[in-house]
Amino acid sequence: xxxxxxxxxxxxxxxxxxxxxxxxxxxxxxxxxxxxxxxxxxxxxxxxxxxxxxxxxxxxxxxxxxxxxxxxxxxxxxxxxxxxxxxxxxxxxxxxxxxxxxxxxxxxxxxxxxxxxxxxxxxxxxxxxxxxxxxxxxxxxxxxxxxxxxxxxxxxxxxxxxxxxxxxxxxxxxxxxxxxxxxxxxxxxxxxxxxxxx
Numbered sequence: 001x002x003x004x005x006x007x008x009x010x011x012x013x014x015x016x017x018x019x020x021x022x023x024x025x026x027x028x029x030x031x032x033x034x035x036x037x038x039x040x041x042x043x044x045x046x047x048x049x050x051x052x053x054x055x056x057x058x059x060x061x062x063x064x065x066x067x068x069x070x071x072x073x074x075x076x077x078x079x080x081x082x083x084x085x086x087x088x089x090x091x092x093x094x095x096x097x098x099x100x101x102x103x104x105x106x107x108x109x110x111x112x113x114x115x116x117x118x119x120x121x122x123x124x125x126x127x128x129x130x131x132x133x134x135x136x137x138x139x140x141x142x143x144x145x146x147x148x149x150x151x152x153x154x155x156x157x158x159x160x161x162x163x164x165x166x167x168x169x170x171x172x173x174x175x176x177x178x179x180x181x182x183x184x185x186x187x188x189x190x191x192x193x194x195x196x197x198x
Contacts, residue, residue, distance in 0.1 A: 016101050019094075020084035020110035030080035036144040037076065041131075046142065046158035049165055050131075059091065063131035067157070068124055069141035073134045076144075077120035081113045088116050091129035 017034055018024040026034065041047065041063060050066035086104035087093040094102035104110065117123040121134040135141050140157045 015090070016103070017083075019102060019104060020086060022084045022110055023082075026083060027079070030083055033076045033079040033144070040142075040144040044154065046152070046154040049158055049161035062091065063128065065130060065133040067135045067139065067141045068132040069137050069143050070121070070134050071137050072141075072143045073124040073132070074120050077113075077117075077123050081117075081123075083113055084110045085113060085116055086110045088126060089129050090127050091131075 017026055047063060047066060050063045051061055052064045054060045054062045086108035087102070090102070093105070093108075095105040097103050113123060117126065124132050124134050140160060142154050142157055146153055
């Protein structure tokens with residue numbers, strides 16, 4: 001995933017970040033922030049409480065209202081706001097080519113992000129169809145990356161959200177996962193935490 005993204009700015013042959021002819025290559029800082037976001041979405045076990053079933057092909061799962069720290073959103077926006085896109089909502093707006101890669105629909109116009117989105121929060125809240133919900137840093141929130149020499153700030157946020165969901169599920173008489181699923185998820189969580197990967 002990493003090599004492919006850095007070479008052609010595509011993720012899993014589904015999402016092409018450089019889909020506008022005005023600027024087919026991302027700036028280095030935007031490339032880095034998008035890479036961090038992709039890795040967070042695809043690899044971090046701490047996003048688990050906000051993963052839901054995907055409704056837009058070709059994505060079979062997605063995030064829904066994950067609380068994103070405003071400072072993280074600002075970094076992402078400031079790194080990428082001079083890029084171009086023809087999609088405001090990157091889940092629902094694109095057309096798809098024969099290989100399943102996002103392309104601009106007919107008559108869509110490529111614009112700078114600053115023309116497509118009104119603010120950093122509008123960008124972060126909209127680009128993935130509400131996958132992220134920007135909140136003040138004073139509230140429990142998640143970051144794409146962090147200083148690996150310090151404790152992972154996402155773990156307590158994810159744990160609190162998971163415990164809240166479990167409590168609601170238990171109160172309603174529903175089971176969130178079969179026991180084996182809980183064991184697998186918990187084992188993965190401990191392994192990644194020990195290695196400070198996320």
